[in-house]
Amino acid sequence: MTREMEYEERFDQAVHVTWVGLFMNLGLAVFKLFAGIIGNSAAMIADAVHSLSDFLTDIVVIFGFKIAKKPVDESHNYGHGKIETLSASLVGLMLLIVAGQIMLYGLRNTLTFIGGDALEQPASIAFYAALVSVVSKEFMYQYTILEARKINSMALTANAWHHRSDAFSSVCTMIGIGAAVFLGGRWVVLDPLMAVFLSFIILKVALKIFHSSINELIEASLDEETEGEIRQIIKKTEGVKALSNLKTRKIGNNIAVDIRVKVDNALDIGEANRISIHVEHNLKKTFGPYTYALVKTEPYEREPLGNPDDDESPEYPVNPEKHRICLRNHPDNQRQNSKSRNY
Structure with a gap:
């Protein structure tokens, strides 16, 4: 249990976990962007942008942990722990933005299909890129959430859910691209419909994280x-x-x-x-x-x-x-x- 864990060891572990996620997010973003362009898949390009948002989130979290680790000084008599909470609120805000972007993307493409316009059929490389993304991001979620529970970190928990939101996004992308590649025709509409469904899941998680962190920032009482x-x-x-x-x-x-x-x-x-x-x-x-x-x-x-x-x-x-x-x-x-x- 983390209450006995040394102060510096806790932050060092959190930073280590976040660095692992940062490099994976960067690699996935580049790979998915390449697959989206080569495979002619707008969904995969959007998914690559989502991974890029995870990369930026990791930078915010690492920066927050580095500051929160600082000891008590003359101008911060209670330490710098609130920086960790602020980082969690920023992650929650980013999740809200990502959920909104995915929702708009899905609704726009669904309305386009309903209006009678054909949605472009992607190549198979985009499907396999989505499959790699699902496996990688779910692994990162499990790894990060396990460490977050060990050290009782809201910021790391928020970042773990950002990993899972990307995994969900890739699942939707994989289903949509798979239907378009292997079934074709009207099944292409599954891509934007799954994206809309996913956006509601991410939105719920984002609101929970954002609400909890804002409560701490405004000095709310404990439960x-x-x-x-x-x-x-x-x-x-x-x-x-x-x-x-x-x-x-x-x-x-x-x-x-x-x-x-x-x-x-x-x-x-x-x-x-x-x-x-x-x-x-x-x-x-x-x-x-x-x-x-x-x-x-x-x-x-x-x-x-x-x-x-x-x-x-x-x-x-x-x-x-x-x-x-x-x-x-x-x-x-x-x-x-x-x-x-x-x-």
Whole structure:
């Protein structure tokens, strides 16, 4: 699971996967353009342009990962993780454009056929070029989506779907060209009809990627399931009596949590602060070492009825000695006490 993966290793793996796709896309674009021109296939030329858009997308993604990898600095106190999200949104936008182009191409050729004009019959080289494209792009989708899940990268996931959109496009092109080459006549219309069908599939994927990445860019909260997990982690932390004002967001692959926890009002400032450190430690243990956690402690007082956070929070009996033992046993405090005894 990627939460334990080192920060730099994650980005290096993402860049490596994208470089593989970049060279394959470039090779396919050149090959399909050649086959389209020689084979007299407008569909194959359009498919070559689609592969070229994948090549340009790979450049955008690599550029995004290179910047997102940069550490925290004076002008970017939370790092550069948002660049990865921005890259994903650009990929989604490109997919939207590609879907629109394919839809217009398919509709135009379909209307041309309905109007009585004949569609040009392509040569067999265009069919075989489409077959090579289908196999290659589906392989790249499987390879990229597997790595994207390992490192939990939205940008890499978006790019994987761009590979699959090209594979779908080549399937449609292959069916259309195959029908035109081997059946001829009216079957030529299958090419533009399949292109229209494909455009709706790509459009659905593009909207999902674009919506998700834009939500992150405008600081949308995490999903309810993740926020529920965060609440449970905090509530189970020894010394926490209640919690309130939970705020969450994503910063690239990491999450940020802003929370107020309520502790026994008999504790002094130092003990209350140690509980907040325990909360932060537990969150980072679950969501990764680069989790941003801002934990504020407040004295516990029962809120009026109707506060959902407080109403669901477990109540512990006031036992200052129990808190002192808990805090004293924490690894950080044990090291601190050991240093004190040495003096």
